[in-house]
């Protein structure tokens with residue numbers, strides 16, 4: 426099987442890559458630059474995941490600034506429906522390279538949303554072939570992901586913190602510390 430790996434440069438992308446490689450999936454890495462504060466660190470980490478696990482690596486950039494003020498987001502700004510934005514861009518890339526599967530390392534209740542989204546895509550005249558979204562680690566907790574990746578050499582270099590420089594204080598940095606990792 427061939428699939429696109431939506432590669433954010435984070436631990437969920439790495440674990441998804443590892444699990445699919447065990448099933449002999451050929452992975453095409455896709456990093457999407459949203460212009461988020463941590464994008465430079467995320468890009469470097471994504472390249473490392475890709476060079477370890479993927480057949481190739483491609484980068485797409487969202488033009489302009491799609492961020493809006495969002496008091497709930499860690500950095501104070503976010504992209505509305507960010508997961509769906511990523512999914513749409515990945516589906517365009519899937520069409521370009523003729524791949525039917527897109528692996529997304531999202532966790533926490535997205536599976537049904539993506540099933541509905543795939544159905545909705547079929548109504549559009551543009552993609553004649555709707556990709557299948559594989560949320561392989563959807564049901565896992567943070568602790569389970571960290572446990573599965575324990576001692577993996579790339580883990581310290583992967584990006585969790587949403588800020589431009591690792592803050593050391595946000596929930597993600599605190600979680601990393603709990604698992605013996607430096608802020609990043």
Ligand SMILES: [Zn+2]
Pocket residue numbers: 586587588591592593594595596597598608
């Ligand atoms: Zn942080």
